[in-house]
Each structure stands twice: as structure tokens, then as C-alpha cells.
Amino acid sequence: MKSLLATNKYFWKYKWLVFGGGLFIFFSNYFSVYPAQSLRDAIDAVVEYVSNEQTDNLIYIKLLWFTGMIIGFSLLRGIFMFLMRQTLIVMSRRIENDMKNEIFHHYQRLSASFYKKNNTGDLMNRISEDVSRVRMYTGPALMYALNTLFTFILIIGAMFKVNATLTWYVIIPLPLLSVLMYFVNDIINRKSEAIQEQLSNLTSFVQESISGIRLVKSFAREPAMRSKMEDQIMDYRKKQLSLAKTDALYFPVNLFLIGMSTLITIYIGGVQYISGKGSLGNIAEFVFYVNMLTWPVSSLGWVTAIIQRASASQKRINEFLDTSSEIEYKPGNDFIFKKEILLEDVSFIYPDSGIIALKNINLKLQKGKVIGVTGATGSGKTSLAQLLLRIYNTTSGSIMADGVGIEKYNLQQYRRQFGYVSQDVFLFSEQIKNNIAFADEAHIGIERIEESAKKAAVYENIMEFEEQFETMIGERGITLSGGQKQRISIARALAKDPSILVFDDCLSAVDAITEKEILGELKKVIHDKTALIISHRVSSVQLADEIIVLHHGEIVERGTHEELLNNGGYYADISQRQQQEDF
Ligand SMILES: Nc1ncnc2c1ncn2[C@@H]1O[C@H](COP(=O)(O)OP(=O)(O)OP(=O)(O)O)[C@@H](O)[C@H]1O
Ligand SMILES: [Mg+2]
Structure with missing residues (x-):
């Protein structure tokens, strides 16, 4: 329950909606008491008319009057109920919206190591499933809890005023109803959760078998996939049927207990009437009240179950919101690359796996120079x-940019200086031009997009597509070849016109001629920039001003292409082998 305190700030934000909602609930209940009283008065008037053998026509006018009252009050009640939903349910939707924004904002700030520890499905669930459960608490549960409270005060109050003894008898079965409803709801919730889980298994299975359909067909595994699917569906059906059984209990239990209360009303009311206490109208009035109490009382169990679920969900959300990124977005100096980036004795151990990835690296990236x-x-x-981009912090040693430790700079501003082409290419399912202009869609115009595409040697390819730069890629559009994807991601980095280019093995899927073309373009623009080119291929790094060779995280060779060839080490070895492959 404590975890739900986190939602209080939202209630505070929408305090006027909470207040208005409470007021509307009060009035809707206030007007619900009157129809019962009009019913009583109508019945008593008829009884009196019949027993006194009156013959005037006044009774018809009276009955019309009472009917009008019942309709009028019910109408008023309905109006206030409408307003109550309009305030409280609307508020819960707004809170849901705020929460989703808050969570998404936090997602964007968390570091790469967080994403390694948590799987995507779980993270997706928090922003969708968990938030919607909390919404059930901030909206419907709050509304029905307040409703139950006011109904109790007003209706039971009215009942006691009319006939205290009868009231006591009538409300006896009600707590039992509440408790029973709680258990029934709890079972329903647990079963629905199991169904939800199975449904998401089912969806991921279908999704994977569709995206992997080529693999499935090439391995001729269709029958196996079909039988796996049948198992999944069978499991889903079993869970659905089991829920249907519990669901079927809901109304009978409810009706049974209400029936009990009604019976008690009629019996005790009847006995009292015979002994001269109360009127026939009272009995009708009480039956009316009992029916009005049904929903609030059974909703009490429902509300409790919802609050429990919401609090579990909010706990999960809190856990995640309390995770802070070890790489913080705090205000810092602005960084505009002027001279150099210096790595001094940098070592790096992956925090989660303990793998030593880098040991004592000393390296200088100078303006106008290319490092291979x-x-x-x-x-x-x-x-x-990744260390250079501060995706991770170094374990020891320092990275200084223009003489200042990179952790002193404003993180986003620092990263904006880079054009990073990562090893695993990721493109959004959008138009090609939007992918290339990703760095700043508002300011990167079509000319710059085309120019970058030309530099990345992908312009011709794009022009061959029917819709050219407007071609959709990914699931909703065409599938690009590996080399095309790589070159579009290079164009994306170039369109940014960054000061520091980092190419991580991004020429691996292009042929030797295209590789030369791209590197030639790079040479042209490098004078006021710097670049780090990572590659397995000698041909990609040979033009660099300095080449380093890494082995188990250490620099084992360094120098220019010629120097390294003369060294006769790893570099000379792979250079020779790759040359042979080319022929
Ligand atoms: N996110 C990670 N978490 C933990 N360990 C990692 C992570 N990424 C890489 N490693 C480990 O760090 C070491 C260095 O990996 P890295 O990706 O830097 O190699 P690489 O030189 O880029 O290799 P490749 O040429 O195959 O791309 C490897 O042993 C790898 O298993
Ligand atoms: Mg790599």
C-alpha cells in the first residue's frame, strides 16, 4: 500500500478534479435517496385510499406527482453520475498520461548497463500494463470507494431514520457480501493475470515466427512451429475457461446475498407491520434501499482487489524510477571540440559481467587526424x-577532451559532437530521409541529406527506389541489404556534420571499391574534424595517421601502415592474408 503514496503528487496536481468529483458523487447519492421515499409515500397513499374506501380522484394526482418526483430525482442523480465520471475518470486518464511521460523520460536517461540488465518485454510492461493498473486505482477505484462511502452515510442514515430495527437486520448480510466479493475478485484478478501472461507469450511467439519465417521455411520447421502454436493456444484456452468458471460465480453470489437481504426485509418488515409498527410503504422503500446498496457493497471487495494490484504495479514502477543512471545528465560545461581528445591509462571492466575489455590505453585523437x-x-x-562517447564510464584512467575530463561536460552536448556509426546498424521504420536526418530533423534539409548520401556512396541506390528518399524502410517498407543499411547509417552520421567521427566496423558489408570511395570522401572533410575508424580490414585503416592494434584489450602495436608492415607483427600478418584473399 505504501508504494501508492507515489501517486499523491498527481492527486495534488489535479486536486480540483478530485474535489469536484467528490462533490458530484455526494450529490448523485443525495438524490438517490428520494425516489425510495417517494415510492413509500405513493404506496402508503394507495393503501390509505383503499382501506378508507375513498372515492375522490385526488389519489391519481398524488400518484402522478410521486411518479414525477421519482423520475425527476433519478434524472438529477444520472446527471451527477455523468459529471462524476467526467471528472474522476478523466483525471485518471490524465494521470496515466503523466505517468507514461515520466517513465519514458526516465527510460531515456538510463544508461546502457541498465538496458543490459532488464529485458525489453519487462520494460514495455511497466509503461503499459503497470501504468494501466495504477490508473484503475486513481480512477475507478477512487470513484467507487468514495461512492460507497457516501452511499453508506446517506442511505443507511435514511434507513435508520425510518426504522432502526429493520435496518440492523437488513445490513447483517452485507459485510459477508463484501468479503466474498473480495475473494471472488482476487481469484478473477489472478486468473486474468495468468491469461495476460499467456497472451503475451502467444503474441511474442507469433511475432517471432513471422519475423523468422524465412528461417522457419529454410529449415522446413513449419510442422514443429504449428505444434508449438497449438500448445500455446491450448494453454490459453485452459486459462480462459478457468476464468469463465469464476466469472460465472460472480453474479449468483451477489444475487444470493441480495436476495437474503430482501427476504429479511420482507419478513421482518411484514412481522412489524402485522404488529402495528411501520407501513407497507416502508417495506417497499427498504427493498429499494437494499438494491441500491448492492453495488457499493460488492464494489468494496472489487476496490480492495484493485488497490492491491495497483500497489504491486506501483512498486515495480517506483523501483525503476528510483534507479539512477551512473552516467548522469547533470548540467556541465558546453563542449565544442577544438584540439584533441586524450586517453590516459584507460582501463575498462564491464560492470555487470566483470570482463576486462580494455587495459591501460593511451591514445590521442587530434583535430585533422584519423586514427585506425x-x-x-x-x-x-x-x-x-563506447568509452569515447561516454556510453560507459572508464573504470580507471581518464579521458580528457581539450584538457578537461569528459565527465565535466554536459553529457548531451558532449555527445552531440560525435557522429557515431555503430557496429550493429539500427534504422527506424521510417522514410530514408528521416533516418538520415535523425540528428536534427527540423534543420537538416533535403540538400544536406542528399549530399550525405552521396558521400556515403548510397545516393545511387536510393535513387533507384521508386520513392527515392521518401522510401519507407523496415517492417512497413522495403528491406535493405546489409551494405545499404550500413551506408545509410554512415550518411546519418555525416548529415550531422559532427566534429568527431567514430566508425565502428561500418564498412564490413561494402565492397572494396565502395569502401575506397567512402574513405576518399572522408579524407576530404577531415581537416577540421577527427575520426576513429574501427575495422577488421587493413584496407579501411591503412590511410589513418596512426593505427593501433588491440589484443585482449591492450595496444600491442601502433604506428602508420608502413611502420606496422615493417614490424612484422599481427598487422603485417593480416595485411598479407587479406591481400591474398583479394586475388
Ligand atoms: N555490454 C557488454 N557487457 C559485458 N561484456 C561485454 C559487453 N560488450 C562486450 N563485452 C565483452 O568485452 C570484450 C570486448 O568486446 P568488444 O565488443 O569491445 O570487442 P570488439 O573488438 O569490438 O569485437 P568485434 O570485432 O567482434 O566487434 C569481449 O570479451 C566482450 O565479450
Ligand atoms: Mg565490435
Whole structure:
């Protein structure tokens, strides 16, 4: 329950809606008492008319009057109920919206290591499922709890005023109803959750088998997939049927207990009437009250179950909101790259796995210069690039940009200086031009987009598509080849016109001629920039001013292409082998 205190700030934000909602609930209940009283008066008037053998026509006017009252009050009640939903349910939707924004904002700030620890499905769930459960608390649960409170005060108050003894008898079965409803709701909730979970298993299964359909077909695994699907659906059906059974209990239990209260009313009321206490109208009035109490009382159990679920969800949300990123977005100096970035004795151990990725790296990235990085797979090349962009903090040693430690700079501003092409290309399912202009869609115009595409040697390819730069890519559009994707991601980095370019193995899927073309373009723009080119291929790094070779996280060779060839080490070795492959 304590975790739900976190929602109080929202109630405070929408305090006028809470207040208005409370007021409307009060009035809707206030007017609900009167129809019962009019009913009593109408019945008593008829009884009197019949027993006194009156013959005037006044009774018809009276009955019309009472009917009018009942309709009028019911109408008023309805209006206030409408207003109550309009305030409280609307408020809960706004809170839901605020919460989603808050969570998404937090997602964007958390560091790469957070995303390694949590799986995507779980993170998606918090922003969708968990938030909607909390909404059930801030909206419907709050509304029905207040409603129950006012109904109790007003209706039971009215009942006691009319006939205290009868009231006591009538309300005896009600707590039992509440408790029973709580248990029934609890079971329903648990079963619905199991169904939800199974449904998401089912959806991911279908989704994966659709995205992996080519693999499935090429391995001829269709029958196996079908039988897995049948199992999943069977499980889903079983859970649905079990819920249906509990659901079926809901109304009978409710009706049974209400029936009990009604019976008690008629019996005790009848006995009292015979012994001269109370009127026939009273009995009708009480039956009316009992029916009005049904929903509030059974909703009490419902509300409790909802609050429990919401509090579990809010706890999960809080846990996550309390996670802070070890790489903070705090205000810092602005960074405009002027001279150099210096890595001094940098070592890096992945915090979660303990893998030593880099050891004692000393490296200088100077303006106008290109650094090449090569080395076997797993030698730490990508890790180096990520440290440079401050995706992770170094474990020891320092990275100084223009003489200042990079952690002193404003993080976003610092990263904006970079054009990073990562090893695993990711493109959004959008138009090509939006992907290239990703760095700043508002300011990167079509000319710059086309120019970057030309530099990345992908312009011709794009022009061959029917819709050219407006071509949709990804699930809703065309599928690009590996090399096309890489070059679009290079264009995306170039369109930003950054001061520091970091290419992580992004020429691996292009042919030798295209590679030369792209590197030639890079040479042209490099004079007021710097670049770090990571590659397995000698041809990609050979033009660099300095090449470093990494081995198990350490720099084992460094120098220019010629120097390294003369060295006769790893570099000379792979250079020779790659040349042979080319022929
Ligand atoms: N996010 C991570 N969490 C934990 N360990 C990691 C992570 N990324 C990489 N590693 C480990 O760090 C080491 C260096 O990996 P890195 O990705 O830097 O190599 P690489 O030189 O880029 O390799 P490749 O040429 O295959 O891209 C490897 O042993 C790898 O298993
Ligand atoms: Mg890598």
C-alpha cells in the first residue's frame, strides 16, 4: 500500500478534479435517496385510499406527482453520475498520461548497463500494463470507494431514520457480501493475470515466427512451429475457461446475498407491520434501499482487489524510477571540440559481467587526424568507441577532451559532437530521409541529406527506389541489404556534420571499391574534424595517421601502415592474408 503514496503528487496536481468529483458523487447519492421515499409515500397513499374506501380522484394526482418526483430525482442523480465520471475518470486518464511521460523520460536517461540488465518485454510492461493498473486505482477505484462511502452515510442514515430495527437486520448480510466479493475478485484478478501472461507469450511467439519465417521455411520447421502454436493456444484456452468458471460465480453470489437481504426485509418488515409498527410503504422503500446498496457493497471487495494490484504495479514502477543512471545528465560545461581528445591509462571492466575489455590505453585523437583501430574479434574495439562517447564510464584512467575530463561536460552536448556509426546498424521504420536526418530533423534539409548520401556512396541506390528518399524502410517498407543499411547509417552520421567521427566496423558489408570511395570522401572533410575508424580490414585503416592494434584489450602495436608492415607483427600478418584473399 505504501508504494501508492507515489501517486499523491498527481492527486495534488489535479486536486480540483478530485474535489469536484467528490462533490458530484455526494450529490448523485443525495438524490438517490428520494425516489425510495417517494415510492413509500405513493404506496402508503394507495393503501390509505383503499382501506378508507375513498372515492375522490385526488389519489391519481398524488400518484402522478410521486411518479414525477421519482423520475425527476433519478434524472438529477444520472446527471451527477455523468459529471462524476467526467471528472474522476478523466483525471485518471490524465494521470496515466503523466505517468507514461515520466517513465519514458526516465527510460531515456538510463544508461546502457541498465538496458543490459532488464529485458525489453519487462520494460514495455511497466509503461503499459503497470501504468494501466495504477490508473484503475486513481480512477475507478477512487470513484467507487468514495461512492460507497457516501452511499453508506446517506442511505443507511435514511434507513435508520425510518426504522432502526429493520435496518440492523437488513445490513447483517452485507459485510459477508463484501468479503466474498473480495475473494471472488482476487481469484478473477489472478486468473486474468495468468491469461495476460499467456497472451503475451502467444503474441511474442507469433511475432517471432513471422519475423523468422524465412528461417522457419529454410529449415522446413513449419510442422514443429504449428505444434508449438497449438500448445500455446491450448494453454490459453485452459486459462480462459478457468476464468469463465469464476466469472460465472460472480453474479449468483451477489444475487444470493441480495436476495437474503430482501427476504429479511420482507419478513421482518411484514412481522412489524402485522404488529402495528411501520407501513407497507416502508417495506417497499427498504427493498429499494437494499438494491441500491448492492453495488457499493460488492464494489468494496472489487476496490480492495484493485488497490492491491495497483500497489504491486506501483512498486515495480517506483523501483525503476528510483534507479539512477551512473552516467548522469547533470548540467556541465558546453563542449565544442577544438584540439584533441586524450586517453590516459584507460582501463575498462564491464560492470555487470566483470570482463576486462580494455587495459591501460593511451591514445590521442587530434583535430585533422584519423586514427585506425584494428584487432581480433573481442579485442575491445567497440568498447573503446563506447568509452569515447561516454556510453560507459572508464573504470580507471581518464579521458580528457581539450584538457578537461569528459565527465565535466554536459553529457548531451558532449555527445552531440560525435557522429557515431555503430557496429550493429539500427534504422527506424521510417522514410530514408528521416533516418538520415535523425540528428536534427527540423534543420537538416533535403540538400544536406542528399549530399550525405552521396558521400556515403548510397545516393545511387536510393535513387533507384521508386520513392527515392521518401522510401519507407523496415517492417512497413522495403528491406535493405546489409551494405545499404550500413551506408545509410554512415550518411546519418555525416548529415550531422559532427566534429568527431567514430566508425565502428561500418564498412564490413561494402565492397572494396565502395569502401575506397567512402574513405576518399572522408579524407576530404577531415581537416577540421577527427575520426576513429574501427575495422577488421587493413584496407579501411591503412590511410589513418596512426593505427593501433588491440589484443585482449591492450595496444600491442601502433604506428602508420608502413611502420606496422615493417614490424612484422599481427598487422603485417593480416595485411598479407587479406591481400591474398583479394586475388
Ligand atoms: N555490454 C557488454 N557487457 C559485458 N561484456 C561485454 C559487453 N560488450 C562486450 N563485452 C565483452 O568485452 C570484450 C570486448 O568486446 P568488444 O565488443 O569491445 O570487442 P570488439 O573488438 O569490438 O569485437 P568485434 O570485432 O567482434 O566487434 C569481449 O570479451 C566482450 O565479450
Ligand atoms: Mg565490435
